[in-house]
Amino acid sequence: MKAEIYVTCKQGILDPEGNAVRKALNSIGFDAVGSVRFGKYIEMEFADVDKAEAEKLTEEACRKLLANQNTETYRFEIVD
């Protein structure tokens, strides 16, 4: 069982990495690129847990460690 977790800045929170990537892309000719949001992608493998337990653990791991809930938002999927 594996969790795929996406952590991004909340709307309205400054995203300096995203802005830097957008400027870099624009400067090398990618004019069609508008806004860029830059976040974290985390794959977490579980041993010997079922899907419900994996969901519970992932939710808890996001709240306790992986995401800063003041500035970041997260979503995840549990896959086999």
Add this chain to the structure above:
Amino acid sequence: MKAEIYVTCKQGILDPEGNAVRKALNSIGFDAVGSVRFGKYIEMEFADVDKAEAEKLTEEACRKLLANQNTETYRFEIVD
């Protein structure tokens, strides 16, 4: 049109951030967490391009800027 891009370390390449997250999770009681891979998640908005063009631009942006092809692998989806 929006690209959702996932960049992770290639298999066999040391992933220090992933290891640090795994150790941190294990140390606060998440014993069921085995390996962790830590990567980047990038959302890129396009203005006035169709899906085929967005795919071409995203592929090119990954090769030219977003992923280090020596050590990283990427995949992406184009969504509306």
